[in-house]
Amino acid sequence: MTASMSRRQLLVTGGAAAAVLATTGLPRPAAAATPIRPGGADVVLAWNRELLAIVRTPGLQPATVHPTRSFALLHAAMHDAVVATADSGHPYLFTLEVRGHAAPEAAAAQAAHDVLAALYPSRSAELATLLTGQLAGIPPDARDRGVRAGRLVARLLLGLRANDGSAAVPPVLAPGTAPGEYRPTPPAFAPAVFTHWPAVTPFVLDQAGQFRPGPYPALDSARYARALNEVAATGRDTSTTRTADQTVQARFWAAPIWNYWNEIAQSVVAGSRSGLIDAARVFAQLNLTFADAVIAFYEAKYHYRIWRPITAVRLAADDGNPATDGIPDWSSLATTPADPAYPGAHSVVAQAGARVLSEEYGPNWALEVTSEALPNVVRRFDTFQDAADEAGLSRIPAGVHTRLDHDAGRQLGLDVAEFVLCS
The missing domain is CATH 1.20.144 (Vanadium-containing Chloroperoxidase; domain 1)
Structure with a gap:
């Protein structure tokens, strides 16, 4: 790389x-x-x-x-x-x-x-x-x-940055066929996006795979079964176990996650009365971290190529795990993004944002966050970490990620942020 x-x-x-x-x-x-x-x-x-x-x-x-x-x-x-x-x-x-x-x-x-x-x-x-x-x-x-x-x-x-690889034509990703392998998801079955992004030159990281998460758990493991069964129950469009607040969370955080955290940073910088030097530094750290975090998570996504929950639940009868049940007509609450599941992008970026802003302003900061996906709704948090955790975990009741994706994404976001802050 x-x-x-x-x-x-x-x-x-x-x-x-x-x-x-x-x-x-x-x-x-x-x-x-x-x-x-x-x-x-x-x-x-x-x-x-x-x-x-x-x-x-x-x-x-x-x-x-x-x-x-x-x-x-x-x-x-x-x-x-x-x-x-x-x-x-x-x-x-x-x-x-x-x-x-x-x-x-x-x-x-x-x-x-x-x-x-x-x-x-x-x-x-x-x-x-x-x-x-x-x-x-x-x-x-x-x-x-x-x-x-x-x-x-x-x-x-x-x-x-003119020749950093961002202008490359994204290569076509062949659909997977074996259990666990990513393939396009309904309803559009669109081809995978940003397949060229793992080869984009990082801004600060030494290489895209520097903090690649560890291997995905075996499909026949108890850990995998717990994670899949959780999203199968709470992330289904017709779920009876998802709470009303979980539904709001899933819809609230549905827009591009880096937009939310730039909005959060705007409110914090304005509220802290930061001067020009501080504001320039905070936004540079935040967005250099986000840019490299995105390069890093696409590197991991296309390295492992793990199927999305909508595929995993529908085909669970073939995953070799007796603790999971196939539900052929299962659909998620939210539309599944056109890329592999592992790690979760929201979890990566939200954790990175929380770490950068906590470094500058301390962990405890009262936040009022608005959403471009769910108008006229405001969610309140006492810490940056609380906001990051909700953003990442919201993708489970949305039906597009498992807790395995969240945990790996959270760690990747933290690793990238720590590296940028210490560089």
Whole structure:
């Protein structure tokens, strides 16, 4: 597997800045040498909201490019632009030597604009309007230096990721035939998605399979039977054992899980009154973790190729386990995603998000979470971990994962987050 790009070396000079590839992670910086306005975090929040709006708009996100890549590029660029112009902290990739006072807000805004304009050219007018508004009122000299720094960071980062494997044509996955092997699921029987993502170069991890979960339990084991019987009972569309709250949970968390955690981060950063440096660092850590977690879980999914519950329950008579019963007409509450089951994506990303935010703000933080899948419903949590656990476990009453998928995903998310935080 291709090595992480953060381990390569690069030197670029020219114009008003010099850039050197950094090999450090994103630890908490010392106090900024350049004063930053108290509302500076709003720059980061505005561009994160803009990207959320983009990926939620049908047709704007390329079907074969995972959205977490865009979030990682956006926030890595903003972070490195802020670090360079605030003369504080440690960059993800590029150390810029900026001559004279440069406005960090201008650098962050320009870097964000250039990244998103390159990724989503059809939104160029809206992106330009957002940039113009953020640059207004910044003293011209500091603004212009910040703009130049932001442009350089964006150009270097986009260039470095240009051949990271994300543009590859996804290979066709042959359907499995043996018990336990993944095959397309009803009702659409769509081909497996993101089959090329295990080969995408990680942002921070050394390799995609660095924290691959251990082998899936044997189909004739008691552990497998317990997990399958649990989802067979609670995840069925006509279940009589699933509680009303479990049904709400299954529907509440049904949208892309990285969107929820970016929304959670927005509320936490705003509520904590974080400044620009802190906000840029938190969002960079969060989204670099998500991007690598997605690469890692697809590597594991396509390494093991485990069947989904809807297949496993319908074909349980052939799994060699006397403790499971086949239910040929079984259907799940939610529609099953078009990829293998193990590990569970929601569990990976939610655990990663909880770990990153707990590192910055402590584990206990009262959260009000909204859902793009279940409008007008708010769920409340006392800790980041509580939210992560519910998000991951919600996929069992949804009928699309077993507890085996959740447990492996939770550990994978924790491992990736710890690595990014310590890099």
